[in-house]
Amino acid sequence: MASFLRSRRERITPDEVGMPPGPRRRTPGLRREEVAQLAGVGVTWYTWLEQGRPINASPQVLDAVARTLRLDAAEREHLYRLADTPGPQPATDEAPALPRDMRTILDSLDLLPACLVNARSDVLSWNAAYAALFPILVNAPAAARNSIWFAFTTPRCCNPLVNLDEQAPEHVAIFRYRYSQHMGDPGWQEFVQRLCAASAEFARLWATHDVAPPRPCDKVFHYPAVGDIATRSTNLDLTALPGTRMVIYTPVDDESRANIAWLRDHPEATVPDHQH
Structure with missing residues (x-):
């Protein structure tokens, strides 16, 4: 093996x-x-x-x-x-993981922060605008590069998502919706257990058993260098690779669009000035 x-x-x-x-x-x-x-x-x-x-x-x-x-x-x-496991279901022609053209599509979005994630919200690839908006996340080790882990475990002083309290219940409900499609998977179970231990807020919301289908979410980010950045996140499923989706953050006003453009050109402005 x-x-x-x-x-x-x-x-x-x-x-x-x-x-x-x-x-x-x-x-x-x-x-x-x-x-x-x-x-x-x-x-x-x-x-x-x-x-x-x-x-x-x-x-x-x-x-x-x-x-x-x-x-x-x-x-x-x-x-x-x-693996000493009963034979698989008949194989079909499957698309390769993260087709190479996805890199081109991400980069072509330019000033729209965008990334590719799997069903568990592990961040697999991203463009420059996304890296400018989430420097801590993209610079984390690959095994820790998960957007929901980032949202619930990043200290408030370093977490740019300012409306987390408003969005948290929906985040967890949507995550449970995806989790229900992977029940019995040890990787998912281990992840939820670790996140519950790391975040009391996630553990509290997970215990409600609320569930909701994926839908666009309004997210507001803040960086002292530019102020608030209001966005609407949209998820686009990749039919060629079930379970993988592209997440795109679209600014809702001209000021937010200009702030994203500035951060993309000045990525150092979003790097925290301290460590935990």
Whole structure:
């Protein structure tokens, strides 16, 4: 199992899946944490899978790993045998993870902050405007680069989202809607447990069991250098890659649009002047 999965991830470069190249790599291809992020599973869980530990992998999770590693039908069946899991459903022609043209689309949006995320809200790729709006998020390690984790665990002094109290219940309700489609997935369960432990507010809202379908959300950001930036976030699902979506932040007025343009040209203005 270890040799097979390692060989499959080493043949895929970050550029091929639309991810930033990151710092210098000791080995070719994707890292374990990047495979886990793209597949929407926990890093620890994927590491154990690659090590061949008895973790009772579900067909749904193995399918996600197979899609991420671009396994063909024979390789997919081989993965199931190595995991000692009942055979997969008949394979179909599946689109590669994060098609390369997504990078072009993100960059073409220019002054509209935009990113690609998986169902669990792990941020996979982004454009310059998004990086200027969320410097802490995009500079976090890949395994911690999650928008809902960022919203609920970033200290208020460093969190640019000023209407979080208003938006938090809806954020959690929509997240539960997506979670309900992945119940039994150890990666999702581990993530929710860690987030509940890290954020009392998330834990309180999670305990309400409120659920809501995805819909546009009004989000207001603030940076001292420019003031408020009012946006409306829109999610566009990628039919070529189920579970992956593009999130676009559209400014609702001319002032917000101008502020985003200024931040994009001066990204240093949003970097916190202190650390926690």
